[in-house]
Amino acid sequence: MTTLERGFKTWAERTAASVRQELGLAEHDPLNVRALAEFLEVQLKTPSDIAGLPKEDLEQLLVHDPGGWSAVSLSAGGRAVIIYNPRHSRARQASDVAHELAHFLLSHEPARLVVSPDGQLVMRSYNSKQEEEANWLGWALLLPRDALLVAIRQKISTAKIAQLHNVSEALVEFRIRVTGIRIVQQRMRAKHAR
Numbered sequence: 001m002t003t004l005e006r007g008f009k010t011w012a013e014r015t016a017a018s019v020r021q022e023l024g025l026a027e028h029d030p031l032n033v034r035a036l037a038e039f040l041e042v043q044l045k046t047p048s049d050i051a052g053l054p055k056e057d058l059e060q061l062l063v064h065d066p067g068g069w070s071a072v073s074l075s076a077g078g079r080a081v082i083i084y085n086p087r088h089s090r091a092r093q094a095s096d097v098a099h100e101l102a103h104f105l106l107s108h109e110p111a112r113l114v115v116s117p118d119g120q121l122v123m124r125s126y127n128s129k130q131e132e133e134a135n136w137l138g139w140a141l142l143l144p145r146d147a148l149l150v151a152i153r154q155k156i157s158t159a160k161i162a163q164l165h166n167v168s169e170a171l172v173e174f175r176i177r178v179t180g181i182r183i184v185q186q187r188m189r190a191k192h193a194r
């Protein structure tokens with residue numbers, strides 16, 4: 001089930017392409033989420049970077065996703081900050097950060113603001129439609145359709161694509177499926193089988 005508006009997916013691919021252009025990258029180059037964060041003037045931090053925040057308060061903030069929180073966007077002293085979970089794999093960290101950066105690129109107004117007990121941090125939370133948009137754009141940023149197409153034409157394996165773009169193999173498979181590239185791949189195979 002999807003609540004994405006018509007044209008959103010195409011827009012996401014175009015946005016992924018223009019972000020790469022802004023960063024001086026080719027459309028099939030891997031995206032460094034740190035470079036994108038810097039470009040968007042968003043600070044990336046881990047919980048231990050947040051000085052002076054009592055551990056209990058931090059845990060309170062992060063109950064957001066008790067099953068193993070990913071990342072949260074917040075304002076600290078008027079600056080945009082993403083706190084990500086450094087315990088996840090590198091690929092997972094990149095995808096968590098890409099998701100949060102997608103919220104910024106989409107100019108999502110938070111559905112809810114949670115203020116830390118000391119009033120220092122204002123955590124943003126989003127509604128399910130915004131989450132779905134950020135997921136989709138985050139994945140497109142990491143692995144644009146054009147980049148996948150180049151890789152598939154060059155017969156690069158899923159594992160190698162994942163390594164190249166610092167994403168999980170599951171994400172590569174998912175993107176190949178949802179961007180219609182599976183069909184291109186099957187046609188290529190059929191042609192070669194003849």
Ligand SMILES: [Zn+2]
Pocket residue numbers: 099100103126130131134
């Ligand atoms: Zn989100």
